[in-house]
Amino acid sequence: MSDAQEIAKLKAELEGFKKRLAETEKKVPPRPERFTTLSDMEVPLLSTPLDLESEGFDYLRDLGFPGEYPFTRGVQRNMYRGKLWTMRQFAGFSSAAETNKRFKLLLANGQMGLSTAFDMPTLMGYDADSPRSKGEVGKCGVAVSSLEDMEELFAGIDLGNITTSMTINGPAIVILMMYYAVAEKNGVPREKVRGTLQNDILKEYIAQKEWLFPVKPAVELVIDTIEYGAKNYPNWNTVSISGYHIREAGATAVQELAFTLADGLAYVERCLARGMDIDSFAPRLSFFLDVHNDFFEEVAKFRAARRVWARLMKERYKAKDPKSWMLRTHAQTAGVSLTAQQPYNNIVRVAVQALAAVMGGTNSLHTNSMDETLALPTDEAVMIALRTQQVIAEESGVANVVDPFGGSYFMESLTNRVERETLDYIRRIDEMGGMIAAVERGFPQAEIANSAYHFQRQLEAKEKVMVGVNKFVEAEEKRKMETLYIDRSIEKRQIEKIAALKKRRNADAVRKALDAVREDAKAGKNMCPTIFAAVKEYATLQEICDTLRGVYGVYSEAGSF
Amino acid sequence: MTNKPTANEKIRVLVAKPGLDGHDRGAKVIARALRDAGFEVVYTGLHQTPEMVVRAAIDEDVHVVGLSILSGAHNALVPEIVDGLKKEGLDDALILVGGIIPDEDFEPLKKAGAHLIFTPGASLQEIVDAIKTNAPKRA
Numbered sequence: 001m002s003d004a005q006e007i008a009k010l011k012a013e014l015e016g017f018k019k020r021l022a023e024t025e026k027k028v029p030p031r032p033e034r035f036t037t038l039s040d041m042e043v044p045l046l047s048t049p050l051d052l053e054s055e056g057f058d059y060l061r062d063l064g065f066p067g068e069y070p071f072t073r074g075v076q077r078n079m080y081r082g083k084l085w086t087m088r089q090f091a092g093f094s095s096a097a098e099t100n101k102r103f104k105l106l107l108a109n110g111q112m113g114l115s116t117a118f119d120m121p122t123l124m125g126y127d128a129d130s131p132r133s134k135g136e137v138g139k140c141g142v143a144v145s146s147l148e149d150m151e152e153l154f155a156g157i158d159l160g161n162i163t164t165s166m167t168i169n170g171p172a173i174v175i176l177m178m179y180y181a182v183a184e185k186n187g188v189p190r191e192k193v194r195g196t197l198q199n200d201i202l203k204e205y206i207a208q209k210e211w212l213f214p215v216k217p218a219v220e221l222v223i224d225t226i227e228y229g230a231k232n233y234p235n236w237n238t239v240s241i242s243g244y245h246i247r248e249a250g251a252t253a254v255q256e257l258a259f260t261l262a263d264g265l266a267y268v269e270r271c272l273a274r275g276m277d278i279d280s281f282a283p284r285l286s287f288f289l290d291v292h293n294d295f296f297e298e299v300a301k302f303r304a305a306r307r308v309w310a311r312l313m314k315e316r317y318k319a320k321d322p323k324s325w326m327l328r329t330h331a332q333t334a335g336v337s338l339t340a341q342q343p344y345n346n347i348v349r350v351a352v353q354a355l356a357a358v359m360g361g362t363n364s365l366h367t368n369s370m371d372e373t374l375a376l377p378t379d380e381a382v383m384i385a386l387r388t389q390q391v392i393a394e395e396s397g398v399a400n401v402v403d404p405f406g407g408s409y410f411m412e413s414l415t416n417r418v419e420r421e422t423l424d425y426i427r428r429i430d431e432m433g434g435m436i437a438a439v440e441r442g443f444p445q446a447e448i449a450n451s452a453y454h455f456q457r458q459l460e461a462k463e464k465v466m467v468g469v470n471k472f473v474e475a476e477e478k479r480k481m482e483t484l485y486i487d488r489s490i491e492k493r494q495i496e497k498i499a500a501l502k503k504r505r506n507a508d509a510v511r512k513a514l515d516a517v518r519e520d521a522k523a524g525k526n527m528c529p530t531i532f533a534a535v536k537e538y539a540t541l542q543e544i545c546d547t548l549r550g551v552y553g554v555y556s557e558a559g560s561f
Numbered sequence: 562m563t564n565k566p567t568a569n570e571k572i573r574v575l576v577a578k579p580g581l582d583g584h585d586r587g588a589k590v591i592a593r594a595l596r597d598a599g600f601e602v603v604y605t606g607l608h609q610t611p612e613m614v615v616r617a618a619i620d621e622d623v624h625v626v627g628l629s630i631l632s633g634a635h636n637a638l639v640p641e642i643v644d645g646l647k648k649e650g651l652d653d654a655l656i657l658v659g660g661i662i663p664d665e666d667f668e669p670l671k672k673a674g675a676h677l678i679f680t681p682g683a684s685l686q687e688i689v690d691a692i693k694t695n696a697p698k699r700a
Contacts, residue, residue, distance in 0.1 A: 135637020209583030
């Protein structure tokens with residue numbers, strides 16, 4: 001039989017099936033009226049070769065082989081058979097010394113890389129002794145006000161032999177120079193300094209909302225680190241283009257992917273505008289995606305992400321190095337899916353999400369702890385989260401095979417749909433003049449707020465279910481769970497520490513270093529060298545950020561909702 | 562808190578994000594839900610100092626002040642805002658706090674002047690009803 005004949009036969013058979021199905025559904029009607037993904041995409045009862053036929057699916061063009069263009073099946077040829085994903089738990093609370101202890105606990109228990117959470121003042125470029133920092137010091141992450149804190153944070157850890165991720169954006173350039181300074185002081189060669197700086201300022205305006213400067217100068221600081229890193233720290237990922245916060249703020253899976261990739265395109269455009277060659281920096285761009293509850297939707301998102309990025313890099317920007325085409329990504333399970341009600345259920349949610357990330361071919365993974373909707377996680381909760389990854393890796397067998405969903409009619413069809421809708425958004429953003437212009441006019445912000453409200457309404461109407469929240473609610477909630485409590489004494493200790501540092505350091509050298517920062521900022525030079533020099537003189541984070549605020553101004557957002 | 566608003570007086574609500582916390586998903590969803598429920602809603606936007614929140618509440622002469630804090634800074638921020646409101650003469654406003662609030666902080670926050678505290682999982686309807694029941698009536 002020819003292909004055309006086979007398709008005609010299948011079509012006829014499918015019509016017959018649909019009639020039989022209608023009979024069955026008279027007796028066993030569908031449970032809800034609509035079957036949808038978490039992001040509200042309609043899900044069919046089943047997919048067949050006809051779906052792929054109508055979309056023009058071509059194996060070699062659309063999937064190919066793992067480690068090869070367009071990377072739909074993963075960025076490594078043998079994926080987890082060669083090297084498991086990096087298990088990287090995000091940690092940071094209280095003082096640098098406390099967080100250093102947590103780092104060592106995680107490393108001693110099989111974690112493969114570090115990931116640092118900073119507190120709100122640090123994220124906003126304020127020192128612990130600023131009036132704006134009151135009540136916030138060490139609460140949501142570790143407080144780092146100067147190189148002294150950074151030295152304590154990584155004390156006793158060999159930075160030449162580990163990869164470190166740092167989640168910071170507005171003042172990322174300052175924190176990165178502090179990290180480079182610690183490595184330099186410890187004699188680690190530059191090419192052995194490995195890790196990732198989040199440094200994705202566009203998604204701050206879109207979703208996470210920890211910003212310092214107006215959009216344009218802030219983006220140029222990101223480009224400064226990419227440019228400086230490409231020349232000096234060849235194995236450091238200078239930016240982690242992040243969908244995580246976009247999703248957590250309420251975006252759908254498609255919005256998460258589209259806005260993330262559009263952010264990436266904006267950075268690429270700015271690098272090219274400086275005359276950089278695409279292949280000199282694109283291999284060091286990395287990504288960070290959310291992994292939420294809807295299993296298939298998430299797997300499809302990861303697969304589509306790699307294919308869309310590869311095609312954009314190769315076709316739009318004519319990148320030649322295959323490494324420039326690869327979307328390498330970290331993933332984190334969805335914090336927003338965790339519930340304060342029946343919190344032990346969160347262990348199960350995290351396991352399902354982690355499995356989706358692995359099926360989607362993530363390169364690195366953080367699993368949330370069951371207590372994270374209540375507080376920062378305890379040691380015990382963090383260990384269960386890490387063990388969840390280890391069970392998936394070592395016991396479930398899923399790491400034995402590459403992209404097991406490849407070729408599934410449903411999965412390929414869903415991957416195509418995520419790709420199509422992502423490209424639609426990217427086209428709209430291109431038409432607005434790119435993501436910088438779109439952010440300035442509030443486009444992604446409004447789209448996300450609409451999705452968040454839509455989802456909340458669906459929850460209230462029980463069209464979407466959260467176990468323990470709007471279904472299977474327990475009358476007598478046993479909410480008690482041991483949680484980590486950060487007391488406010490850390491704030492006082494940090495303030496005293498900064499005062500002592502300011503007495504001890506060479507005030508004249510600090511002043512000169514800050515003057516140099518101001519001059520270079522005014523002149524529009526790459527800011528890495530003068531900031532590097534300033535942190536080494538123990539100029540504080542806020543002193544450097546205030547100097548830059550003086551030149552660039554500050555950002556504020558209209559209170560629309 | 563015993564006086565109920567009259568039927569023809571629209572309840573004015575300030576939704577505020579004090580502190581450095583950037584998590585505004587909840588604040589925005591709630592602001593929209595309160596508007597849809599017929600209240601007049603003002604949203605401060607992010608990164609407000611306690612003084613800025615108090616100023617906005619006075620300027621808008623609101624009946625309700627909703628504070629959204631997910632960063633753990635509530636124990637420092639809530640008392641300052643409540644004291645500021647009292648000092649400025651807005652002493653009958655209904656004070657709501659929403660966010661990640663550990664159980665052990667409920668008592669101190671209530672002592673400091675928070676009337677109602679909502680944590681993750683609270684429904685929009687619950688919050689709307691609480692405002693309808695408890696918002697002060699002004700002559």
